[in-house]
Amino acid sequence: MKIFNSYTNSLETFVPHHEGQISMYVCGPTVYNYIHIGNARPVVFFDVVRRFFEAKGYNVNFVSNFTDVDDKIIQKAKNEGVSELDVSNRFIKAFLNDVENLGSKTDYIKPRVTEYMPQIIAYIKEMVDKGFAYIVDGDVFFSVDKIAEYGHLSNRKLEDLLAGSRIEVNDKKHNPLDFVLWKKTTEGVHWDSPFSIGRPGWHTECVTMIDDIFGEEIDIHGGGIDIIFPHHENEIAQSLACKGHRCANIWMHNGRLNLEGEKMSKSEGNVVWVKDISVDPLAFRMFLLSTHYRSPIAYSQESLGNYVNEWQRIKKTVSGLFIALDYNSVYQAKIEIGDLDIVASIQAFDEAMETDFNTPNALTALNQTIKIINNIMRQKPNYQRMNQGLKAVNYMLDILGLSVAQLPLSEEDKNLIHRWEAARKAKDFFLADAIRSELAKKNLI
Numbered sequence: 001m002k003i004f005n006s007y008t009n010s011l012e013t014f015v016p017h018h019e020g021q022i023s024m025y026v027c028g029p030t031v032y033n034y035i036h037i038g039n040a041r042p043v044v045f046f047d048v049v050r051r052f053f054e055a056k057g058y059n060v061n062f063v064s065n066f067t068d069v070d071d072k073i074i075q076k077a078k079n080e081g082v083s084e085l086d087v088s089n090r091f092i093k094a095f096l097n098d099v100e101n102l103g104s105k106t107d108y109i110k111p112r113v114t115e116y117m118p119q120i121i122a123y124i125k126e127m128v129d130k131g132f133a134y135i136v137d138g139d140v141f142f143s144v145d146k147i148a149e150y151g152h153l154s155n156r157k158l159e160d161l162l163a164g165s166r167i168e169v170n171d172k173k174h175n176p177l178d179f180v181l182w183k184k185t186t187e188g189v190h191w192d193s194p195f196s197i198g199r200p201g202w203h204t205e206c207v208t209m210i211d212d213i214f215g216e217e218i219d220i221h222g223g224g225i226d227i228i229f230p231h232h233e234n235e236i237a238q239s240l241a242c243k244g245h246r247c248a249n250i251w252m253h254n255g256r257l258n259l260e261g262e263k264m265s266k267s268e269g270n271v272v273w274v275k276d277i278s279v280d281p282l283a284f285r286m287f288l289l290s291t292h293y294r295s296p297i298a299y300s301q302e303s304l305g306n307y308v309n310e311w312q313r314i315k316k317t318v319s320g321l322f323i324a325l326d327y328n329s330v331y332q333a334k335i336e337i338g339d340l341d342i343v344a345s346i347q348a349f350d351e352a353m354e355t356d357f358n359t360p361n362a363l364t365a366l367n368q369t370i371k372i373i374n375n376i377m378r379q380k381p382n383y384q385r386m387n388q389g390l391k392a393v394n395y396m397l398d399i400l401g402l403s404v405a406q407l408p409l410s411e412e413d414k415n416l417i418h419r420w421e422a423a424r425k426a427k428d429f430f431l432a433d434a435i436r437s438e439l440a441k442k443n444l445i
């Protein structure tokens, strides 16, 4: 298994810390609004990573947080005259609803900042005690000069970081790149701490949760490329300061999604929300996976439209195959796959996934399998090969999170198909057509 590690900037052979187990953390949303289609990319991609490892027999411990303490949440609560908790609860619910619609699993560990305050304060205190952070008038800052490799992940030197980033003027900081760990304030939701009454900055929550939940360096830390700097750089700095390791062995970052050549941004008003996607969300999922996760995606209605048709075609083949097997009572979930063409397509799929999660190539292998199935279906019924084709395609669809409903036929449905076949045999085309449209209405054809 090869994975591109942003930290070493190279493709590495992946070996988990503990045999058979994988620890994964993905930075989650700040819950003050709905998520847009760019935010959907890590939600879909890292779910596929999890699914692939699980299909290979690993026990995956997947954690992704909710940032429910933030200036934007406080502002929104103020504007609406409600509590911060009301705002975050509403958008956590909306987020999980979007995640589910996108075909991603929701049964992962979801720590919230508000539930981690004692641990976050303890983590900050440890950095102060060890001399990596300093207090000025109740604010706490991390001293980046204390970490020799600061800038390694984002591959930038301190001078370049200084020149390249818009750093707010703050007389309290020793170095303009020093970042806020704790902010003294009584505005909005706040907590008591040894430093002052206030709230934590954004960068400490993830390292605190990772340390609390896993207690050691994890295997994989994921997120969008836009949070490499400063967020992930700062996570590494804090983890090195307190725990002596860089938080994660492998750092994975997905590329951006742009709207037809421009960057999607809430401030510009050019945003497409996940909840407003007008097509089958799984077609959108397929569209996202059709580009390698590290490459940018250019989104347009037209480019998405191709996948709407393709997804429809795949669904039709897979459900048609399942119905044919179930109708004849020959469906075998546990069949062994020996057909050489089908075996080859599974190998191509696995090879694609094991090469830095090359989902475009995995989709090619899926399409190859669909082609094989369509060929099998055109020939005289061969239930062995049909069952093997179904098992192979379901294996791939499950890893990609593209599920096609396969519910056993009711007696009534079986009866309808039987009557349709009889009418066609008797050349009663009028009756056959009438039954056909009934079958189509039930998605049985």
Ligand SMILES: [Zn+2]
Pocket (backbone or CB within 6 Å): 026, 027, 028, 206, 231, 235
């Ligand atoms: Zn994070």
